[in-house]
Amino acid sequence: MSAGLQPRTGSAARFWRSTDARRLFGCVVGALVVAVMTGPSGSASAPTSGFTGSLFRPRAFVFVALGLALWAVMTFRSRFGDVVRRANDRIIATPRQLLVNRWYRYIFYLAVFAFAIWYPTILSGYWQEVLVDQIGVFVLLALGLNVVVGYAGLLDLGYIAFYAIGAYSAAYWTGALPIHPPMHLNPFWAIPLAVLAAMLAGVVLGSPTLRLRGDYLAIVTLGFGEIIQIVATNLTGVTGGSQGVIGIPHFSLHVDSLKYVWHVKALPYYYLLLVFVVIALAAFRSLERSRVGRCWAAIREDEVAAEASGINVLKYKVMAFSIGASTSGFAGILTASKIGFIEPGDFTVQLSILILVLVVFGGMGSLIGAAMGAAVLQWLPQFLRVHPLFGFQPQDLFIYLGALLVVMMIFRPAGIVPSRRRRSEIGLAEHGVGTADAMSAAGGPVA
Template sequence: MTTLLQRPGADRLARLRTPRWYRLPRWRRLSALLGAGLLLAVMTGEQGNGRDLLYSLLGTLTGARLWLCLGLGVAVWALAELAPRGAAGRVAAVLPRPRLPRAAKPVLVVLGLAVAVLAPLGLSRATNQVLVDWVGIYVLLALGLNVVIGWAGLLDLGFVAFFAIGGYSAAFWTGHLPVKPPFELNPFLVIPVAMLTCLVAGVLLGGPTLRLRGDYLAIVTLGFHEIIYLVAKNAEGLTHGSNGAFGIPHFSVELGPVSYRWKLDPVDYWWLLLALIVLAVVVLRRLQHSKVGRTWAAIREDEIAAAAHGVDTVKYKLMAFAIGASTSGAAGVVYASKVGFVNPENFPLLYSVLVLAYVIFGGMGSLPGVLLGAGLLAWLPHALKDVVDQKDRFMYLGALLVVMMIYRPQGLIPAGGKRVGGNGR
């Protein structure tokens, strides 16, 4: 009896099952890197000319810069794809896998905190301003968003709306909105109140919507951001509209003989943000290894299987939304108190996209990855300020993300354990 391979047309079926060469991952990565090289050539080429809309593009595509950038992309691809890996694998199999001693981890944490505390003392005022306004604020936001997308597997495109709620909470409870509070609070006392407000807002948003998944949930969160933005912009009797709220006081401490008031020095705000980040990391780490954290992991990996085992998925997703939103409230209060002013333009949708990119770049679900990724990418525009035009800095960020997603889609420091996909990603 003839076998299947001996039948007429079997070789044709085998060829149909074999993917075409251009569909192989190696060549798809080459295409992506060539596209990144083209983007790099455009970014570093001639500046635009208002009289000729194609001046910059034509100057880039006809010069040697294009071939240099494409050659750089091919070199990166060749180095990553064609380098011999057998010898490296054999050496890695023979050598013992390095393990960090358990006693060394606290030492590294203490050293890292010492550097974070003392480094601003040797930096310029402008650099410390970037540390506060970008690095510190966005690390705190990324920690909250990591709970939502990294641990619970939910996609939130309007996360900065909670940041705005925190900022306007600071303006309200310090008496700088048209609607006056029942009593005024010190900005330190506004932090827990703003966190509670954002937690309630997360519950109100998630309650009717968390039965949605994937793109549908992302669209709802996007709409939530637009609602908050438009209310802040148009409700002049509530928020001062586009004019914003002025005169928000700085933080101050008055305990008996101890009296200290934060001023315009960014170092004070950096230390305050650092304390909030450390507190958030400690709480979230404990939460990650609790029953709630394990339940979030089960929902992220397979929500249907988790529900089949009796997990109340809506309840735990609601908890993720609320807890993640609360850190944004604290960040909003610190930002509003430092700047002394909030208006709707401080909270555009672009910031939600940036925070999402920071979390993905660092490693979804990984606290060290989120800290490192958010810190590096938030610092990147400042690092490029002397060599790249301000309008082009985010293009470099996009090119870096493209290369990162090609060769390390799990992020800089991936989360431990096997990840088999998630809801809405």
């Protein structure tokens, strides 16, 4: 609408027709919706208390303030985004340049590692528990799923099944299940067996199903996750049924005179986990940059062209699947041994989805992204639980995660720390070239 035709249009009126105003409206309404969603629920005696209790309270102002802050950020981004990005590039460029140097890079890694060793010792017992049960285990799970989803582009919605297989294998080999193994092992020695079991399960499930593409694979893996949980619930004679399994012993190590038991304290598990996370990071990084990683990238990009270039597509898919599965299996055995108790309810589909969210949030195909995504998203709910800002309730977690994903997909679809390849794939998909995600079927007609 041009000003010439309507000379009396003031700057205020023009503002209310602008994109900024629409954004402002959206942000405020969105904030109020979130305030109601997270507020108290109504009851039969006071049906409107869900609204009155959340809108006519000071906390509503907190949400509106957050909405306004979001609006300010968006407006700033649209006005000065380029300037900020350029400045940002300049600031980040210097440390990046430094990290190109191999020695500086090693020193940097060493510093991070030292921090990871030292920092938990000053945490309270509660946070040490969180660090192992909620963060460490999930970082490992996310790293494993990242191989499947991020590298090979296979959408696995039953990833937690392998976690369950790892945990139940640990229970089996330590004699905690109703059926008894040929010999009782300490869970430490059961690690390779449990990992092997998970890997085999990956191969057995993968070989027939990975011939499928895209959506079909997702459906089959979803079904597999359900099957494992239902079998664990109903095969009472083998798995202990819905009661779960108790009495899985802690890790312990006896080599000659050396004797170490992990007990209930979290910190020793943390260090064990740290070792495996570092191993996984190093191994997956090498994989990504090797022939294997390039084969995965090729399959993800264009399966038909990958086949025509001599890549055995099925073999590499199964490989990614079983590497992810064995990582998941290891996380399973660690959890089982630390907590000493597992039940089928621990292995719900929701957990598979959660891990997928962690990977997508952090950045599919990016190791640091997956690890960071898992750490941040697992830490935040715990933090909010201890410091109950805005009335956060843990049972609402998935509402927030859903909202977070929506926002992410709009503003940063490649994740918090995107991988270079992924970023350019998503950029291409936005311009209509190729299929960027694991969620859509690759390939199409051969022409």
